[in-house]
Amino acid sequence: MDAHIPILQRFSLSGKTALVTGGASGIGRGFCHALGEAGAKVAVADVNQEAAETAVEELRAKGMTAMALCTDVTDPQAVETMVQAVVSEWGELTIGVNNAGMGVWSDAMEMPYALWQKISKLNLDAVFLCAREEAKVMAEAGYGKIINTASMSAHISNTPQKQCCYNATKAGVLHLTRSLAAEWAPLGIRVNSISPGYTKTMLVDKLLETPEGKSMLPRWLEKIPMGRMAQVEDLQGAAVYLAAEVSDYMTGNDLIIDGGYCCW
Template sequence: MYMTRTRLEGSLAFVTGGGGGIGLATAQALAEAGARVILAGKNEAALQTAAEALSRAGHDVRYVLLDITQSDACTETSERINRDVGPVDILIANAGIAWSDTPAEEMSDDTWTHVLDVNLNGTFWTCRAFGKPMLEREKGAIVTVGSISGLISNKPQRQAQYNASKAGLHHLTRSLAGEWAPRNVRVNCVAPGYVNTTMSSVTIKDPKFSVPWMAGTPMNRMVEPEEVASANLFLASPASSGITGAVVTVDGGYTVW
C-alpha cells in the first residue's frame, strides 16, 4: 500500500528550471515514478540535452521554452500544455537565480529587481498560471523550491535580495496552500541548503565561503541534487496527501543551530 502511494503513473508534471541541477534531478525522480514530464526553462540547449537523455532512458519527457518573469508567457504556456498535452497534475516551481555577496548599500535597483522578478514574481506567475486549471479540476500538487535563505540570513555572503526573495516565496507557498486546500490543490515548499550544483560551483571553491558553510553544517557536506529531488517527489506524490503549506528543509542540518 505505502509504496504505491509514491507512484505517479497517469500524471503529467511540469518542471521549471528543468535543464540542470535540482530541476533535472527532480524531473528524473518524477519520471522514474511513472509521470510524464515537461521541462521548462530559457536555455534550449540544456533543455534539449536533458530531455533527450531522459527519453533515452525510457521516460516520456519533452521540453518547452519559458521565461517565468513574463506573466503572459506563463499563462499562455499553461493554457497550451493543458489543452494540447493534457491536464498538468504536478507543478515543480524550481526556477530561480542566486546573486551572492552584494553589499546592500551598494546594490543596484536592477540587481534587486531582477532577483525578486525571477525568484518571487516568476514563481507566483507560474503557480497562478498552472494552479488555476488545477483548481477548476479540484486536483493538483505544487512544490515550490525555496531556500534556507528564506529562513535565516546567511553568512558570510551578503545577499539581502536573495534572502528576501526566498522568504517571500516561503510565505507565498503558505498563502496559496491556505487558499487552495479547500479545492484539493496542495502547495508545499522544499528549502535546500548548500547544494552541489553548477550554481554553487564557483563559490564553494572559495574558502571564504566553503569553510564557514561546512563548519555550520552538521553533516559537514553539501546536499546533492538527488536528495532535494527526493523531497520534491514526496511532496508531489500521494504519499504526502495530508501535507500542505509545509516548508521542508534539506540542508544537512544547517538550520538546526
C-alpha cells in the same frame, strides 16, 4: 484515500503530468529525473532551450515521456503559454514545480535597485506567476500539487556572504506558499515548498569559482552539521513525496533539507 493501497504505490506518479521550471540543470533537473522515474510525464521548462532539450533527451533515454519548453518564467505571457502547452499536449497538469531561481551576493548598501528587481522577479514574482497559471488548470480538475523551491536562506540569514535580496525573496516564497495553500485548499490544490541547503549545482559552482567563493567553502562546511554540501540526489525524495498522493493531507508547509544547517 484508500487505506488498502500499499505504501510504495501511494508514492507512485504513474499517469501524472509534471512541469518543472528551471528543469534543465541542477536541482530542477534532478527533480525532473525523480518525478519521471516515479512515473510522471515531465515537461522541462527553462530559459535555456538547448539545455532543456538535452535534459529531455536524458529522460527519454530512460523510457520516460518528456517535452522541452523554452520559457522565461519572468514573462507572464510566456508562463501562460508554457502551462497551456502542457495541457494541449497531455490534457492535464497535476504537478507544478516552480524551481527556477538565482542567487547573488551584494553588499546591501551597494546593491543597485535594478539588480534587486531582477532577482525578485525571478525568485518570487515568477513563482507567483507560475503557481497562478498552474492553479487555474488544477482547479478545473479539482486536484493538484504545487511545489516551490525556497531555500534554507528563507529561514536563516546564512553567512558570511551578503545576500539580503536572495534571503528576502526566498522568505517570500515560503509565505506565498502558505498563503496560496490556505486559499486553494478548498479547490483540492496542495502547495508546499522544499528548502535545500548548499547544494552542488551550477549556481553554487559559479559562485565558488570566484576568489570570494573559494574562501567561503571551508566556512560553509564548518557550519553544516553533516559536514558536506547536498547532492541533488539528496533532494529528490522530497519532490516525489510532495508530488504524490501519499502527501495529500500536507499543505502550506516546507521541507528543509540542509544537512542540519538550520539546527544551530
